[in-house]
Amino acid sequence: MVKLSEYELKRGGLKFVLLIAIETLKAELTKQFFLMANFIISLVDLIIGTLAYFYLAIFIGEAMNRYITAYGMSYAEYLLIGILGNIIGGFFIHSLYEAISIGYWSSETDLYITSPIGLKGMLLGYVLLGLFWRCITIFVLVVSALMIGVPLHYQNLLQVLEVLLVGLLPFIGLGLISASTFTLINSKSGSPISWLIEILQRIFSGYYFPIQLLPPYIRLISLGLPHTYFFEALRLSVAKGYWIHQTPHLLYPLIIQSIILIPTGIILFKYSIIKAERTGDLSRWT
Amino acid sequence: MMREVVVVKDVYKSYPKYKRFHPGTVLGQAHWFFATLYRSKKEGIVEALKGVSFTVRNGEIFAIIGPNGAGKTTLIKCIGAVLLPDRGYIEVDGIDVVREPLKAKKKINIIGAGYWAGFDWSLTLEENLELYAVLYGYSPKEARKRIREILDILKLRDKAKENPTKLSSGEKQRLSLARGFIADVPVYLIDEPTIGLDPVGAREVRDYIKRELKRRGITIIFTTHFMHEAEQLADRIAILKEGKIIALGNPEELKTKFDVGKLVEFKAYNIYEDIIKRIKALEITYLDVFYRNYGAEAIIKILTKKPEETLDNVIDILLNSKSTILSVDIRDPSLEDIYRAIIGGKVE
Numbered sequence: 021m022v023k024l025s026e027y028e029l030k031r032g033g034l035k036f037v038l039l040i041a042i043e044t045l046k047a048e049l050t051k052q053f054f055l056m057a058n059f060i061i062s063l064v065d066l067i068i069g070t071l072a073y074f075y076l077a078i079f080i081g082e083a084m085n086r087y088i089t090a091y092g093m094s095y096a097e098y099l100l101i102g103i104l105g106n107i108i109g110g111f112f113i114h115s116l117y118e119a120i121s122i123g124y125w126s127s128e129t130d131l132y133i134t135s136p137i138g139l140k141g142m143l144l145g146y147v148l149l150g151l152f153w154r155c156i157t158i159f160v161l162v163v164s165a166l167m168i169g170v171p172l173h174y175q176n177l178l179q180v181l182e183v184l185l186v187g188l189l190p191f192i193g194l195g196l197i198s199a200s201t202f203t204l205i206n207s208k209s210g211s212p213i214s215w216l217i218e219i220l221q222r223i224f225s226g227y228y229f230p231i232q233l234l235p236p237y238i239r240l241i242s243l244g245l246p247h248t249y250f251f252e253a254l255r256l257s258v259a260k261g262y263w264i265h266q267t268p269h270l271l272y273p274l275i276i277q278s279i280i281l282i283p284t285g286i287i288l289f290k291y292s293i294i295k296a297e298r299t300g301d302l303s304r305w306t
Numbered sequence: 307m308m309r310e311v312v313v314v315k316d317v318y319k320s321y322p323k324y325k326r327f328h329p330g331t332v333l334g335q336a337h338w339f340f341a342t343l344y345r346s347k348k349e350g351i352v353e354a355l356k357g358v359s360f361t362v363r364n365g366e367i368f369a370i371i372g373p374n375g376a377g378k379t380t381l382i383k384c385i386g387a388v389l390l391p392d393r394g395y396i397e398v399d400g401i402d403v404v405r406e407p408l409k410a411k412k413k414i415n416i417i418g419a420g421y422w423a424g425f426d427w428s429l430t431l432e433e434n435l436e437l438y439a440v441l442y443g444y445s446p447k448e449a450r451k452r453i454r455e456i457l458d459i460l461k462l463r464d465k466a467k468e469n470p471t472k473l474s475s476g477e478k479q480r481l482s483l484a485r486g487f488i489a490d491v492p493v494y495l496i497d498e499p500t501i502g503l504d505p506v507g508a509r510e511v512r513d514y515i516k517r518e519l520k521r522r523g524i525t526i527i528f529t530t531h532f533m534h535e536a537e538q539l540a541d542r543i544a545i546l547k548e549g550k551i552i553a554l555g556n557p558e559e560l561k562t563k564f565d566v567g568k569l570v571e572f573k574a575y576n577i578y579e580d581i582i583k584r585i586k587a588l589e590i591t592y593l594d595v596f597y598r599n600y601g602a603e604a605i606i607k608i609l610t611k612k613p614e615e616t617l618d619n620v621i622d623i624l625l626n627s628k629s630t631i632l633s634v635d636i637r638d639p640s641l642e643d644i645y646r647a648i649i650g651g652k653v654e
Contacts, residue, residue: 043440051428126426130418133388135441136411206324297407299321300389305379305418305497 037140044145049152066157070164073099078168087230093259096170102227104158105254108184109247111154112191116199116289117211119146120302124208129302139302179257183264187253187274190246193281200285200292203301221247246277311493311525312362312385317394319355319380319549354380355391356549362542364492367515367526369540371533373649377549378529382495385527386416399492417486418497425470425481431457432466435485442489449488456487459518476507483514494519496528500535512539533642543641545648552648557641566591566647567611569639572620575630577604584623590616592647603632609639609647 052059074096081095088098123129123142132142165172198213205212221227224234225247231239242248253270256262264271296302354377362368370378383389385396387407396403399413425434432453439449457463460480470478479499486494499515500508516539519526530536536543537557545553545560553560577595586593591609598605610616613636624631639647 040440043437043446047426047429047433047437050433051426128426131438132441134386134411134414134416135438136408136443137441138408138411141441297390300383303383303388305383305388 037137037144040137040141041144041148044142045148045152048145048149052149063156063160066160067164070161071168073103074165074168074170078170084229087233091255091259093173093255094171096165096168097172097259098255099228100161100165100170100172101255101258102251103161105251106221106227106247107154107157107161109188109191109250111150112188113195113198113217114211114214115147115150116143116195117202117214118150119143120199120202121208122146122149124202124302124304127304130305133303173258176257176261179261179263180254183250183253183257186264186271187246187250189278190274190281191250193278193283193285194246196285196289197281200288203292203296203299204288206301217245217247221245224248226251243273246274246281249274308363308365310361311364311366311399312368312527313395313397314361314381314385315359315395317355317358317381317384317396318353318392319377319384319389320392321352321354321380323349323352354549355384358394358546358549358551360544360551360554362525362527364525365520365523366541367520367528367539369536369543370527370529370546371531371536371543371645372529372546373531375548376546378546379497381546382416382497382527382529386414386495387411388416413491414493414495415486415489415491416495416497417482417499425478425485427469427471430467430469431462431473431481431484434470434481435488438485439488444488452488453484456484459487460484460514474507475503476510479503479507479511480514483511487518492525494524494526494528496526498529498531500530500532508535515539533640533645537641545645547649561638561641561644564644564648565611566609566639566644568609568613569635569637569643570608570610570613570616570620571633571635571637572604572606572608572624573632573634574604574606574624575602575632576627577606577624577629578627581623581627581629582606585620588616588619592650594643594646594650607643609643 077094077096077099084095084098088095091098093101120129120143123132123139123146128142129139132139162172194213194217198211198217201207201211201213220241224231224238224242225245226242227247231242231248234242249270253262253264253267253274256267256270257264264274358377358381360368370381372378380389384391385398385403387403387410390404398410401410401413403410429437432450435453435456436446436449439452440446444452453466454463457466460483462477462480462484465473465477470481473481479502483499486496496515500511503511512535515526515528528539533543540557542554542556543560544551553563555563577597582593582595585606585608589610589612591611593609594607596605596607597603606620608616608620617634617636621631621634
């Protein structure tokens with residue numbers, strides 16, 4: 021019989037957490053593909069939705085072009101970058117909350133809470149699952165765009181990478197704050213932070229259209245959203261090859277927001293875990 | 307003298323009680339908003355444990371019995387390092403559970419019933435158990451070897467490639483036990499091992515606990531609602547009521563601890579509420595009535611310190627009420643009878 025103690029010394033730390041995460045991901049993917057028809061239907065939905073978006077963009081592109089001449093790209097590409105940026109940013113904002121929520125509602129948090137590894141492996145596993153699905157979405161979007169003939173700038177990848185490294189920092193903070201609401205205010209049916217950000221960014225961040233279209237006093241809301249600077253920096257780096265450090269009007273707000281949001285997120289998330297240990301809020305075992 | 311493996315000293319635990327959300331209409335996407343609003347409002351505090359203390363010796367089977375809301379599951383969660391106590395000290399195999407919860411969890415295995423068990427219905431038994439084995443430090447290859455051994459012990463080998471949905475209630479509970487068997491740890495905490503099982507399934511599970519775990523010298527703490535289960539399995543029993551241990555000892559000690567007198571038992575036809583009220587007015591310790599055959603036949607169990615006098619008085623009441631007496635018996639009460647009287651608040 022294999023004794024646990026024989027493995028205690030060999031296994032521990034990050035390597036063990038990664039092993040658990042991979043096992044969790046493996047189990048989750050087995051589940052997701054268990055109902056293959058569901059997967060295929062979702063994929064078809066995604067492809068049709070994407071094609072509809074692009075044809076719409078081509079259709080209204082003529083009217084929109086005069087607002088986006090500064091970027092030197094078509095409206096379809098403008099929209100594509102907005103959507104891709106939103107998927108990547110959304111991963112950082114929503115994935116931790118989603119990981120906790122999936123684990124809690126499937127009662128799997130109980131499985132992990134009672135084990136010596138705790139929740140780390142499970143959370144990482146579900147975050148990787150979120151990443152997996154978002155990668156599929158990004159792949160479908162890009163392939164669809166190429167198939168339709170949307171002209172894409174893809175020569176400035178290093179500049180884009182810099183934007184991603186700096187621009188996504190405030191999103192990490194927002195993600196931690198969003199995840200902490202699960203136990204701090206018991207928002208188990210959905211994160212109010214995610215909901216609020218999702219609502220605001222659709223209109224005020226330049227996701228679908230430039231914020232210059234908005235009345236000046238409403239643009240004040242745009243200034244408070246990291247999405248506004250992130251989308252702008254992303255588009256300028258893709259189309260014009262700008263490095264983010266060359267655009268301080270975009271860089272500084274993102275750094276200030278990161279300095280505020282990341283420590284706030286870490287404190288709130290840590291406190292939410294302490295609260296869960298005291299109240300048993302992450303367990304459905306009653 | 308046997309070593310004390312679990313030490314629970316003066317443990318207190320209270321919970322905030324949240325306002326419950328009952329949507330009267332379908333709120334759709336707004337549901338989360340109202341649910342959050344309601345759930346974030348505290349309605350008060352529930353004191354689940356109020357100074358619980360006991361120790362469990364190496365290899366002992368220890369039962370915690372009590373009615374719903376007594377604090378049994380909270381106590382198991384605190385010992386299992388799933389929930390932090392407000393104050394008090396808990397030690398498992400020499401490790402302070404509050405200070406070093408993850409280290410303590412390497413010594414503990416929690417086995418529960420029902421949905422909380424976290425089995426995934428779209429994975430096979432083997433896949434479910436493999437994930438759990440990895441959580442306890444086995445590599446996937448080692449895990450598969452171990453799982454085959456465990457499934458053999460629990461007679462689930464032929465179901466290894468099936469989903470948990472295909473199992474009977476008894477098999478599902480055995481699957482919970484199988485998960486528990488994977489980790490080779492010194493202490494098992496089992497929450498209501500036979501809940502929801504039919505009598506045959508419940509007996510099977512009890513047999514497994516008694517035979518397999520006892521044989522392996524594992525220390526077991528389990529909770530139950532049923533005194534007969536505690537009596538059958540446990541070396542010692544703690545009766546938990548409203549967050550406090552009100553009695554602790556082996557079954558024989560518990561029987562002598564409470565001076566409840568004798569049990570007078572009647573089987574009779576035509577027992578109505580007014581008859582029960584008149585019997586309750588007599589000088590008795592506790593009364594329980596069970597109806598059978600759609601209420602036509604009743605079993606009246608009376609705990610009394612004056613059995614002969616009670617017998618005469620009850621016979622008078624029944625005959626005057628034109629009830630038909632089928633049988634009468636006077637005997638020593640079982641632990642189940644005493645437990646019902648304690649929980650009913652009639653015995654201090």
